[in-house]
Amino acid sequence: MKIKAFGISLYKIEKNSVNILLCKSIASKSRWGFLKGVQDKGESDFQTAIREFKEESSINIEKKYFEKYFEQKNLEKDIGIYLVNYNNIQNIEKYFSNNKLLKKYLSWENSDAQFFDISKLPNIKKKQSKLVRDIVTYLQKG
Numbered sequence: 001m002k003i004k005a006f007g008i009s010l011y012k013i014e015k016n017s018v019n020i021l022l023c024k025s026i027a028s029k030s031r032w033g034f035l036k037g038v039q040d041k042g043e044s045d046f047q048t049a050i051r052e053f054k055e056e057s058s059i060n061i062e063k064k065y066f067e068k069y070f071e072q073k074n075l076e077k078d079i080g081i082y083l084v085n086y087n088n089i090q091n092i093e094k095y096f097s098n099n100k101l102l103k104k105y106l107s108w109e110n111s112d113a114q115f116f117d118i119s120k121l122p123n124i125k126k127k128q129s130k131l132v133r134d135i136v137t138y139l140q141k142g
Contacts, residue, residue, distance in 0.1 A: 003077040006049040007036020008061055009070070009135055012086035012115055018139045019099065019115035020132075021086075022122070023056065026111050033125040033132075034081050035113065049082050057113060058105035059095055068138065072131040081131055083138070 010021040022032040037052035039045070046063050054060050066082040086092060095105050101113035116122060118136045 004039045006080045007034045008053040023110045023113035031125045033128040056107040
């Protein structure tokens with residue numbers, strides 16, 4: 001059976017920019033991706049996204065904040081990402097400093113998590129490149 005992973009793309013609209021939250025795993029030297037993880041048996045897609053995002057960032061996001069769903073099918077792992085507006089989540093600013101997720105909230109699996117302007121993105125993991133492109137295109141249409 002094919003592996004499925006789900007997560008959340010947190011985005012933030014500021015005066016002159018739109019930013020998305022990306023993470024860099026311990027295993028990755030230079031490529032970034034979304035905070036996500038593999039679906040457990042019996043879990044729904046959105047339950048996986050909520051659990052994995054919380055495990056990786058300590059931030060609990062309720063399903064009611066999910067705005068849109070994006071998917072990238074890959075040979076060995078399909079990835080689904082739900083889009084969530086940062087400004088809809090109460091008290092979320094306590095998790096961040098200078099657009100970076102504070103280390104104390106970051107999972108051991110990741111070396112960094114921060115917001116990037118969608119016009120100045122870092123190198124993206126291949127299995128998520130289409131996802132990032134689709135989400136950026138959607139956010140640019142605003």
